[in-house]
Amino acid sequence: MKISRRRFLGGVTASAATLLSLRPAGLDQLSPRSERFLDCVVLDLKQHCVLRESLQGYQTALAGEHTLLEAIPDSRCRCRIVIAPGVGPMEPAIAKALSGLLAAGTNLLLESGAGFVSPSEFATHQRILHRYFRLAVLPPVDLWAGKFAGDALFRAPRRLYTEKEPDSRQFIPYVNYVWPSDTKVRDFSRVVPVSAEMGDVIGRVGTLPVALKKHTASGTLIFLGSLLGPALRAGDPEARSWLRLVATVSEGRLDLPMAAGQLKSVSQF
Amino acid sequence: MKKSIGDNMIPKGWTFEEGLELVKKAGYDGIELWLGDVPWFQMNTTDAQLSELRRKVENAGLVVSNVSTGLHWHTPLSARDPRVRAQAIHIVERQLEAAQLLGCDAILVVAGLVTEEAPYNEVYQRTIDAMKQLAPSATRARVKIGCENCNSEQRFLLSPREFWTFLNDVNEPSVGIHLDVGNIHDTGFAEQWIEIHGSRITRIHLKDVMKKRGRCCDTVYTSLFIGDNNWAAIRAALIKVGYDGWLIAEMEARYRYAIDQQFYDTAADMYRLISGRL
Numbered sequence: 001m002k003i004s005r006r007r008f009l010g011g012v013t014a015s016a017a018t019l020l021s022l023r024p025a026g027l028d029q030l031s032p033r034s035e036r037f038l039d040c041v042v043l044d045l046k047q048h049c050v051l052r053e054s055l056q057g058y059q060t061a062l063a064g065e066h067t068l069l070e071a072i073p074d075s076r077c078r079c080r081i082v083i084a085p086g087v088g089p090m091e092p093a094i095a096k097a098l099s100g101l102l103a104a105g106t107n108l109l110l111e112s113g114a115g116f117v118s119p120s121e122f123a124t125h126q127r128i129l130h131r132y133f134r135l136a137v138l139p140p141v142d143l144w145a146g147k148f149a150g151d152a153l154f155r156a157p158r159r160l161y162t163e164k165e166p167d168s169r170q171f172i173p174y175v176n177y178v179w180p181s182d183t184k185v186r187d188f189s190r191v192v193p194v195s196a197e198m199g200d201v202i203g204r205v206g207t208l209p210v211a212l213k214k215h216t217a218s219g220t221l222i223f224l225g226s227l228l229g230p231a232l233r234a235g236d237p238e239a240r241s242w243l244r245l246v247a248t249v250s251e252g253r254l255d256l257p258m259a260a261g262q263l264k265s266v267s268q269f
Numbered sequence: 270m271k272k273s274i275g276d277n278m279i280p281k282g283w284t285f286e287e288g289l290e291l292v293k294k295a296g297y298d299g300i301e302l303w304l305g306d307v308p309w310f311q312m313n314t315t316d317a318q319l320s321e322l323r324r325k326v327e328n329a330g331l332v333v334s335n336v337s338t339g340l341h342w343h344t345p346l347s348a349r350d351p352r353v354r355a356q357a358i359h360i361v362e363r364q365l366e367a368a369q370l371l372g373c374d375a376i377l378v379v380a381g382l383v384t385e386e387a388p389y390n391e392v393y394q395r396t397i398d399a400m401k402q403l404a405p406s407a408t409r410a411r412v413k414i415g416c417e418n419c420n421s422e423q424r425f426l427l428s429p430r431e432f433w434t435f436l437n438d439v440n441e442p443s444v445g446i447h448l449d450v451g452n453i454h455d456t457g458f459a460e461q462w463i464e465i466h467g468s469r470i471t472r473i474h475l476k477d478v479m480k481k482r483g484r485c486c487d488t489v490y491t492s493l494f495i496g497d498n499n500w501a502a503i504r505a506a507l508i509k510v511g512y513d514g515w516l517i518a519e520m521e522a523r524y525r526y527a528i529d530q531q532f533y534d535t536a537a538d539m540y541r542l543i544s545g546r547l
Contacts, residue, residue, distance in 0.1 A: 051351060053395065116350055144386045172385075189349045189386055230349070234390035 038079040040066040040247055050088025050113035054229025058085050061232040061240045062247070072097035075104040081247060082106050085229045086113035089121045095132035102133075105218035109246065112225050115140035115190025135214070135223055136195035143173040143187050143205060175210060175226045177203040180249045183242040185231050192225035199223075222246065270507070272539045273299040273334035273517040277306040280528045285309045285322070289329035295532035296540065299334035300326060301517045302371065304364055306339055312363060319370040326371070334515040335415070335447075335472050336368045337377035342422075345382040346399040347392040354399065361403050361414070368412040375471045375515075377447040380416035383424040392425060397438050404441035415447025415471030418462070421454055428457060429465040436469055445469040449519065450503055451476030451490055459498055463506035470512055474519040475539065490521040492531070493538035501547050516543070 042058050049055050059068060072094065073079055082101055087110060102108050114125040122139060129135040174184040179202035191210045203211025210225035231239035274297050279288030292300050302310050309322060326333055338360060346357040364376040381396035383389050400414065407414050418432060426432040432446060446466050450459035450473065463470065477496030479489045494500060516539055524531040541547060
């Protein structure tokens with residue numbers, strides 16, 4: 001079995017760091033004693049993760065190539081990428097810790113599960129995303145409610161079918177990712193749209209932006225408004241390839257395209 | 270084998286007691302109670318009211334064969350929304366409690382629902398999760414969970430081997446199959462399902478099916494012996510695997526006239542099946 005130097009060192013370091021730093025659930029900071037390096041971290045935010053199957057999806061897809069933490073690492077603990085699956089109810093402490101990681105140069109994949117929280121929890125989620133990450137998200141959209149399936153979401157594609165009566169059933173709402181590769185992943189019923197003005201849109205459902213990449217001074221934030229974890233858990237090969245690519249590309253700076261032709265501009269989409 | 274029929278067959282407007290009297294007179298040994306389908310057995314029916322139902326059943330000279338529900342068609346255990354799933358789990362837990370109170374040892378669950386929105390692979394995983402979550406409660410209650418094969422309607426676990434793999438993946442002795450011999454349509458043969466699942470069969474629903482009919486707006490289900498099921502083979506398979514439990518009539522095609530007559534006719538058909546006079 002081939003194993004790269006990076007993966008070997010990353011794995012060894014991560015294992016050591018895990019042994020040293022794992023704490024019980026909560027937002028306790030990891031040991032501030034010294035600087036540590038973790039390669040790929042998946043966070044189990046417990047009650048703040050609204051969909052456990054999404055967390056399981058990331059764990060399954062990343063197999064042994066990640067460290068599962070129940071505490072958000074201290075910003076002194078260097079991580080290449082941190083994945084926060086199914087984030088539902090949010091608290092300032094969580095957002096602060098995550099934005100601290102970003103500021104310290106960590107790449108953060110924040111998957112919103114806010115399509116499955118109460119309206120008041122969503123309002124908090126929305127407010128905190130704006131305050132700590134300068135992200136503007138809109139209330140969740142139920143992709144399978146007839147109104148959206150045949151209406152606003154698919155305004156553009158519908159023009160292609162001018163000969164036909166609109167039929168929502170011909171539009172399967174895949175999330176079309178355009179970065180780091182063109183990938184179609186099945187939707188998970190409800191999406192949290194994100195304002196395209198806040199970064200580079202990397203995924204849409206129909207015309208609706210639901211995934212975004214945003215560079216900060218040091219790290220890169222990848223926001224997913226559509227849950228990817230369930231597809232990962234269900235073994236969707238495209239979803240798994242997409243995640244693997246994100247995990248790989250984030251080895252370098254996420255704001256750089258991987259290779260010519262792999263990054264499609266938003267206007268092309 | 271013993272004969273039972275669902276309380277959701279009791280004609281609308283009849284009381285539970287009137288229904289029980291008919292069921293007994295028609296020759297059944299027991300009655301299947303449907304949570305959520307009949308006015309006397311709802312999610313808000315109290316434990317005391319359930320005990321009263323049991324008393325009425327026993328006073329009529331019957332027993333409760335099993336507790337079923339159709340509530341999971343609208344509240345699936347495999348729903349994407351975790352809140353819906355929590356409610357679905359709650360329904361099964363109530364079925365388990367009710368089964369204990371009613372003195373029976375099996376419940377029927379529609380265990381997963383594949384839709385355009387909720388794809389098969391997701392449904393498979395979530396249904397396994399649900400069964401694993403419920404199994405300890407079932408074991409404690411000494412009640413078996415029978416996942417029904419509603420093949421066409423669920424678009425899930427469509428072949429007997431697929432169902433077998435699913436039960437292996439669940440890997441809980443308290444979870445088995447509630448086999449409906451009418452639900453297999455033209456994708457297989459009931460007798461082969463019986464052979465494959467054998468001791469994992471918790472209960473059997475009986476109805477006949479007209480396999481060659483399109484579903485369209487008409488039901489393909491019909492009264493025993495006038496559809497395409499091979500009843501002699503079904504009986505032989507039941508004997509081969511040693512099934513000696515409840516046979517429960519589930520007549521989806523109802524008589525439009527002389528409604529009570531269907532109870533008698535079905536009981537007579539079941540008697541012929543059990544006694545081998547086919």
